Amino acid sequence: MLHCPSCQSIKVVKNGRIHNGKQNHKCRDCGRQFVANSQQKIISQSTKNLIDKLLLEKIPLAGIARVCDVSEPWLQNYVNRKYASVPQEVQVTSKKKGA
Numbered sequence: 001m002l003h004c005p006s007c008q009s010i011k012v013v014k015n016g017r018i019h020n021g022k023q024n025h026k027c028r029d030c031g032r033q034f035v036a037n038s039q040q041k042i043i044s045q046s047t048k049n050l051i052d053k054l055l056l057e058k059i060p061l062a063g064i065a066r067v068c069d070v071s072e073p074w075l076q077n078y079v080n081r082k083y084a085s086v087p088q089e090v091q092v093t094s095k096k097k098g099a
């Protein structure tokens, strides 16, 4: 839910578009105009699932960010949290080579 960055009100209405085509909004409580911050966009679970698959393909984060339409800082943070939560699970066991 979009809310006003000044007063946190959810009484926000669309207020035309700014020069770069982004949707402008206006708060009906305090009158502030603002553009929704793309960093605050909710990343859907299906997008996260797709990112998980792309990570396995060794695609650079910048590429994944573009394909999935997420910001690179968000993606980096997501990856950091993901690998922090499973630290020791991916241990490579060395196979004995045939003599």
Ligand SMILES: [Zn+2]
Pocket: 004, 005, 006, 007, 008, 009, 027, 028, 029, 030, 031, 032
């Ligand atoms: Zn407000």
